[in-house]
Amino acid sequence: MKSKFSFLILLIAIMLTVIGCSSGEKANGKTESNGENGNSDSSEIKEKLVFAPNTDAQSLDPHFANDHTSHQIVDMIYNRLINYDKDNNIVGELAEEWEVDEAGTTWTFKLKEGIKFHDGEDFNARAVKTSFDRLLNLDNGLVHSADYQFITDVEVIDDFTVAFITKEPYGLFEELMTVLATAIISPKAIEEYGNDVGKTLESSIGTGPYKITEWKKDQILTLERNDDYFGTKGVTKIIEYRTIPEDATRVMALEAGEVDVIQQIPAQDLARLENVDGIEVVKEPSIGQRQFRFDVSKKPLSDVKVRQAISYAIDRATIIEKVVPGIGYLPTSAMPPVMPDYIDLGEIPYDPEKSKQLLTEAGYPDGFKTKITTTSRYLQGVELAEVISDQLRQVGIEAEINVMEWGDIVDEWSGLTADEFDQGIFIMGTGGTNSDRQLRPIYYTAETNERNYGFYSNAEFDKIIMEALTELDAEKRRKLYQRAQEIVYKEDPAAFWLHDQYSMVAQRDNVKNVDISKFSLITFKEAYVEK
Numbered sequence: 001m002k003s004k005f006s007f008l009i010l011l012i013a014i015m016l017t018v019i020g021c022s023s024g025e026k027a028n029g030k031t032e033s034n035g036e037n038g039n040s041d042s043s044e045i046k047e048k049l050v051f052a053p054n055t056d057a058q059s060l061d062p063h064f065a066n067d068h069t070s071h072q073i074v075d076m077i078y079n080r081l082i083n084y085d086k087d088n089n090i091v092g093e094l095a096e097e098w099e100v101d102e103a104g105t106t107w108t109f110k111l112k113e114g115i116k117f118h119d120g121e122d123f124n125a126r127a128v129k130t131s132f133d134r135l136l137n138l139d140n141g142l143v144h145s146a147d148y149q150f151i152t153d154v155e156v157i158d159d160f161t162v163a164f165i166t167k168e169p170y171g172l173f174e175e176l177m178t179v180l181a182t183a184i185i186s187p188k189a190i191e192e193y194g195n196d197v198g199k200t201l202e203s204s205i206g207t208g209p210y211k212i213t214e215w216k217k218d219q220i221l222t223l224e225r226n227d228d229y230f231g232t233k234g235v236t237k238i239i240e241y242r243t244i245p246e247d248a249t250r251v252m253a254l255e256a257g258e259v260d261v262i263q264q265i266p267a268q269d270l271a272r273l274e275n276v277d278g279i280e281v282v283k284e285p286s287i288g289q290r291q292f293r294f295d296v297s298k299k300p301l302s303d304v305k306v307r308q309a310i311s312y313a314i315d316r317a318t319i320i321e322k323v324v325p326g327i328g329y330l331p332t333s334a335m336p337p338v339m340p341d342y343i344d345l346g347e348i349p350y351d352p353e354k355s356k357q358l359l360t361e362a363g364y365p366d367g368f369k370t371k372i373t374t375t376s377r378y379l380q381g382v383e384l385a386e387v388i389s390d391q392l393r394q395v396g397i398e399a400e401i402n403v404m405e406w407g408d409i410v411d412e413w414s415g416l417t418a419d420e421f422d423q424g425i426f427i428m429g430t431g432g433t434n435s436d437r438q439l440r441p442i443y444y445t446a447e448t449n450e451r452n453y454g455f456y457s458n459a460e461f462d463k464i465i466m467e468a469l470t471e472l473d474a475e476k477r478r479k480l481y482q483r484a485q486e487i488v489y490k491e492d493p494a495a496f497w498l499h500d501q502y503s504m505v506a507q508r509d510n511v512k513n514v515d516i517s518k519f520s521l522i523t524f525k526e527a528y529v530e531k
Contacts, residue, residue, distance in 0.1 A: 046529040048238040049511070051522075052250050052259040055377050056218045056243045058410050061198025062183035062206075063135045063142040066414075066451070067377075067406065068429070071180055072521050073241065076223055077118075078183035078206030081109055081128070082174065090174050093231075094123065094184060094207065104169030104472065111160040115230045117186040118211040125162040129154045130187040132164075140195055141415060143450045144181035147441055150469065171472045175434040209234045209525050218243050235513065235528045245376065254279065254506055260529050261507040261514060263522055264379050270326045273506050280511075283504030285338050287438070288431045288520045289331060290378065292388065293495040295426070297418035297455040300368050304492050309358035310425070311496040313395045314388060315350040320499050323383050328499030334439065334489040336500040338518050341435040343482040345489055348496070355395045367396025370424040377406030381427055384498065388425075399425065415448050418455045428453065428495070431520045435481040440465050443494050456494040461487045 057070040065074050081095040092098070098109040115123035132154045138145050153165040166173065176182070185197055186205035193203040201215040209229045214222035221241040225234040242259060244250040247266040253259045255276065265273065265281065274281045294301045294310075301307060316330055333345045359367060374385035382403055389399045402423075413421065432438030441451040445462050461484055468480035488494045503516045510530040515523045 044531055045236065046531055047236070048240055049236045049261070049524055049527055049529050050240045050242055050259040051261045051263070051524065052242050052244045052253060053262075054243070054245050054247070054250065054264040055406055057221060057241075058407055059198045060204035060212070061142075062180050062185065063140075063144055064198060065180070066143045066410065068431075068520065069241070072523060073212075073221065073223070074180055074183060075208075075521055075523050076210040076239070076525065077204060077208045077212060078180075078185070079208050080180070080182050080184070081111075081177055083178050090178060094128075100173070105166045107164045107166070107173060108157070109162050109164070111162065112230065113160055115207055116228065117188070117205050117207050118226065119186050119188055119205045121186050121188045121205075123184070123207055124159050125156040126159075127187045128162045128184055129156050130190055131184045132182075134185070134190055135181065141450075142195075143414065144179075144441075146446065146450065147179075147181065147437070148176070168470050169472055170470055171474070171477055172434060172436050172469060176436065179433055179437060210239060232526075234524075235526050236524065239524045239527075251506075254508070257508065260511050261505050261522075263505055265327075265504060265506050267324045267327050267380055278509050279506055280509050281504060281506045282514070282516055283326075283502040284516055284518060285336065286431070286501060286503035286518050286520045287336060287338055287433065288429055288501040288503065289336055290328065290384075290498045290501055291428055291430060291495040292372065292425050292498065293428050293454040294456070294493070295421060295423050295454045296457070296494070297421065300362065300364060301370070301424065303362045305358045305362040306364065307493045307496075308490075309355040309362065309395065310392065310397070311348050311493055312351045312358065313355040313392055313397070314348075314496055314498070315391055316347070316498060317350070319384065319387055323380050323387055324499065327379060327504075328501040331497035331500050334485040334494075334497070335430075335432075335435065339435060339438060341478045341481040341485075343485055345486060348490070352395050359395065359397075364396075367398065369398045369400070371400045371402050373402040373404060373409075373423045373426040375404050375406045375409060375427060377409075378427055378429060385427065413453055414450055417448055421453070421455065423453075426453065433519050435477075436465070436469060439481065439484055439488070440469070443488050454494065456488070458487055458492050461492075 053069045055069050057073050058067050059065045059070050060074055062074045062078055065071055079093045082090055083093040085091045094112055095109045096112050100107050111125060117123060134140060135145055136148055136151060150166050150170055151164055152167055155163045157163055189197055189203050189205040197203045201212040204212050209226055210223040211226050213224045223239040225237050244253060250262050251269050254262045273279055294307050296302050320328060330347050332347055333343055335342050372385045372389055374381045376382055385401050389401055392399045443456045443461060444465055445457040446452040464480050464484045468477050471477040503520045505514060505522055512528055513526040
């Protein structure tokens with residue numbers, strides 16, 4: 001990152017004023033500016049920042065949102081009771097303070113007062129209960145409902161005190177309450193829109209530092225600063241999300257100055273952009289991984305030896321070097337090294353002979369036919385599928401490529417049963433903010449595929465993952481999660497992991513304070529563009 005330092009020294013002895021402006025790269029990929037509350041002089045910054053993702057948000061319902069762009073915008077619009085600060089400490093956001101009883105089954109939150117939703121409704125304990133009652137109701141068909149069934153009741157104690165009752169002590173309770181899925185939705189929006197919350201700008205109502213003012217699907221989504229926000233207010237007045245699906249067009253828009261920041265940098269442009277005057281590339285290791293999961297509900301992929309054979313047939317190093325250079329690095333587990341409970345299980349080697357041997361043992365000496373479903377929503381998603389198909393052909397597996405739009409995947413796959421789902425091998429990403437979120441929603445046995453799209457099921461994994469959820473001893477919990485990684489990564493693979501990935505953006509060099517977190521969220525609460 002480039003650093004600029006400027007100062008003014010006033011003459012004589014009237015008054016001494018020092019005005020400093022500096023920027024520098026932080027460990028979380030964020031650049032900082034001096035000034036009260038992180039703000040910059042409004043006369044020196046542009047009114048609008050334009051960000052170009054490659055896909056539009058699919059849903060701005062925090063209880064349902066399940067894609068990257070949606071998460072990033074949800075984080076700007078809504079608040080949670082508690083959240084992580086910049087030093088990865090859990091702090092109050094909508095909550096003033098909280099405590100757990102001696103039994104470990106009742107968590108009581110004292111809420112901040114004087115907060116309003118974007119629609120003018122008061123934030124209070126009743127609003128918290130309304131939002132969580134909706135999340136906890138499995139009949140609503142919300143993606144994240146199953147993850148919070150350990151909460152048995154939400155009780156309103158008084159206007160600004162609310163209690164969460166759990167079935168038993170949960171060691172990860174606080175961590176799970178920092179997840180975006182727990183963001184509080186306006187009770188008026190829930191009453192008016194029900195399960196259509198988050199589908200329109202009128203139904204996307206939170207308490208956050210920005211509010212949505214425009215949404216032209218697959219074109220432009222505009223956020224405007226919430227000047228009544230209870231916390232540190234946003235710096236830039238308007239944040240515009242301009243969807244540009246085509247990689248080349250997105251890069252050209254950045255170079256021409258039509259947009260300020262882009263994500264999903266095409267691999268073929270990454271090295272060049274790093275050397276273009278006026279542009280900066282910022283990247284940090286993240287919780288994200290790229291994988292191709294298996295539909296294990298049907299033969300031949302229900303056979304563990306077949307899945308292991310496919311994993312050995314993939315030359316990951318060559319794929320990273322040729323298809324996604326600079327984008328990621330070789331995986332060594334079912335979660336990336338930035339996760340606290342990560343265990344290094346080693347790289348799975350490229351071994352086509354072992355792959356053929358396992359196929360023969362499984363009863364497929366001549367291979368078989370399947371399909372690979374992919375989407376351009378993921379960087380180089382189609383190109384990755386093409387190379388993988390070629391590599392599988394070398395061991396006798398014929399994999400036809402099926403390309404789908406991400407919006408169609410979300411709409412068509414969610415809620416299907418195993419009998420209804422037939423995708424063979426399919427591209428996906430992972431990015432849970434803690435060990436439970438990285439593993440349980442994706443691989444825990446489920447009847448419908450809100451998150452466990454491939455219907456993976458392993459009895460030992462299920463037992464371990466639920467033990468970990470209730471284990472209060474951090475070291476014992478860590479060992480449980482490490483055992484769970486061993487199962488889904490190597491012993492009974494749910495997928496083949498292609499690469500761990502960086503969170504990254506390319507931006508104009510007059511853009512400051514974009515927050516690039518290890519949680520793969522790119523947010524603009526303190527970001528601005530210098531004039």
